[in-house]
Amino acid sequence: MSVDKAFFKKRVAKIKFSPVLKTGNEPNSHVIQSEFNAEKRAGVLKRMASDLGFSSCRIAKAGFLEEEAPKLESWLSHSHHGEMAYMENHFDMRLDPRLLVDNCRSVVTLAYSYFPEKKLFSEGEFKVSTYAYGSDYHKVLKKKLKQLLKDFQAATGEVGGRVFVDSAPVLEKAWAARNGTGWLGKHTNIVHPKHGSFFFLCEMLLDVELQADAPMTDHCGTCTRCIDACPTDAIFAPYQLDASRCISYLTIELKSSIPSEFAGKMDDWIFGCDVCQDVCPWNKKFSVVHQEPYFLPHPDLERMSVHDWKELTKDVFDDVFSSSAVKRTGYEGLKRNIRFATDGASSDSTPSSGNPA
Ligand code: B12
Ligand code: SF4
Ligand code: SF4
Numbered sequence: 001m002s003v004d005k006a007f008f009k010k011r012v013a014k015i016k017f018s019p020v021l022k023t024g025n026e027p028n029s030h031v032i033q034s035e036f037n038a039e040k041r042a043g044v045l046k047r048m049a050s051d052l053g054f055s056s057c058r059i060a061k062a063g064f065l066e067e068e069a070p071k072l073e074s075w076l077s078h079s080h081h082g083e084m085a086y087m088e089n090h091f092d093m094r095l096d097p098r099l100l101v102d103n104c105r106s107v108v109t110l111a112y113s114y115f116p117e118k119k120l121f122s123e124g125e126f127k128v129s130t131y132a133y134g135s136d137y138h139k140v141l142k143k144k145l146k147q148l149l150k151d152f153q154a155a156t157g158e159v160g161g162r163v164f165v166d167s168a169p170v171l172e173k174a175w176a177a178r179n180g181t182g183w184l185g186k187h188t189n190i191v192h193p194k195h196g197s198f199f200f201l202c203e204m205l206l207d208v209e210l211q212a213d214a215p216m217t218d219h220c221g222t223c224t225r226c227i228d229a230c231p232t233d234a235i236f237a238p239y240q241l242d243a244s245r246c247i248s249y250l251t252i253e254l255k256s257s258i259p260s261e262f263a264g265k266m267d268d269w270i271f272g273c274d275v276c277q278d279v280c281p282w283n284k285k286f287s288v289v290h291q292e293p294y295f296l297p298h299p300d301l302e303r304m305s306v307h308d309w310k311e312l313t314k315d316v317f318d319d320v321f322s323s324s325a326v327k328r329t330g331y332e333g334l335k336r337n338i339r340f341a342t343d344g345a346s347s348d349s350t351p352s353s354g355n356p357a
Pocket of ligand 1: 068071072075084087129130131165166167168169170171172173174184187188189190191197198199200201202238239240241243246248249253271272273274276
């Protein structure tokens with residue numbers, strides 16, 4: 001199917017296309033030291049990524065995500081993104097990284113585990129998603145990615161490009177599925193047969209050719225555990241998520257009141273939700289515990305009782321979550337979530353820093 005910009009402009013008036021095709025601030029295409037071909041460069045990059053703790057480094061040839069375009073368009077036009085207005089921006093860039101980085105030729109997907117040694121919260125307690133136990137992954141991984149790009153440039157010659165962790169209009173999961181970082185599970189997260197799905201994704205968009213990797217077979221089979229377990233029926237069909245019903249959205253992204261229809265359905269989650277991943281057989285068997293000191297929880301987080309959460313003060317919030325992703329929902333937002341999880345009462349406004357993607 002041929003999909004072009006004009007087609008989408010006509011169909012979805014709300015979607016915002018990028019005003020410019022180039023950002024203008026990336027390095028130009030460069031001459032690469034002649035002893036490196038696409039295969040050798042890929043090998044060098046993968047070894048360096050592994051040394052920095054990434055569990056996977058896979059490559060796809062940059063291009064237009066033709067199959068994903070109508071799916072993204074449909075997702076937006078059904079308002080499955082809820083109030084995440086940033087998902088409407090840069091529709092064309094989101095589908096084609098060559099519009100984001102000059103002369104982009106390769107999309108490198110890296111994965112980094114956040115699976116903890118032990119879960120901090122059990123049934124009957126308020127729960128924070130495992131991805132937010134330690135320091136904000138955006139900062140931790142961005143630093144590693146910059147280092148990786150620097151090392152790669154030093155080893156192979158001048159390479160132009162940019163690095164991203166959830167920080168740009170990039171369909172990270174689509175690229176991860178395309179280059180075999182894993183397959184897109186029915187819960188819509190990327191799953192790997194030897195690592196499960198408790199890992200972050202990040203990218204390097206590079207202006208050099210690297211040998212591309214093949215996609216991976218879908219191993220969901222007849223399983224529907226994630227769909228059956230979702231407390232709010234957010235996974236309305238296999239591989240399709242109505243984000244506006246997802247607890248992760250309701251507790252982190254939603255700025256207004258949590259709709260009353262979700263009262264009694266939050267399953268004690270007050271920041272994010274891990275249910276669909278916790279029940280996945282690939283996680284039960286294969287999740288790999290992370291070795292990242294920055295992802296270790298603040299000692300006070302482990303000790304929080306239901307009473308402590310209900311009495312949470314701004315000072316304690318600032319101390320426990322000073323470097324955490326939980327800051328995204330803010331003190332008032334977290335208090336709203338605690339109140340809603342307690343008695344279904346919600347109040348307005350979750351101050352948010354806004355997602356740059
Ligand atoms: C917006 C967003 C959210 C939203 C929406 C989630 C979603 N599934 O899209 C909300 C707030 C709900 C959310 C929640 C979470 N998120 Co989030 N999120 C993002 C973000 C910023 C964009 C995702 C996006 O583009 N969605 C748009 C839709 C269109 O994408 P999609 O669902 O993947 O659509 C595909 C499929 O649904 C399929 N499809 C669509 N229609 C159809 C129809 C048919 C018939 C078929 C077969 C398929 C199909 O094709 C589509 C295109 O590939 C990414 C970072 C990034 N820049 O990519 C992180 C990201 C996806 N999130 C991540 C994480 C960790 C989470 C949570 C686990 C956090 C938590 N514990 O609370 C939950 C998981 C919830 C879930 N079940 O997905 C990770 C996922 C890592 C991984 N292993 O896959 C990412 C990649 C961030 C990162 N850099 O690591 N997130
Ligand atoms: S994160 Fe929770 S609410 Fe969202 S789809 Fe998964 S199980 Fe459902
Ligand atoms: S729980 Fe089952 S259906 Fe859902 S992602 Fe895991 S294997 Fe696939």
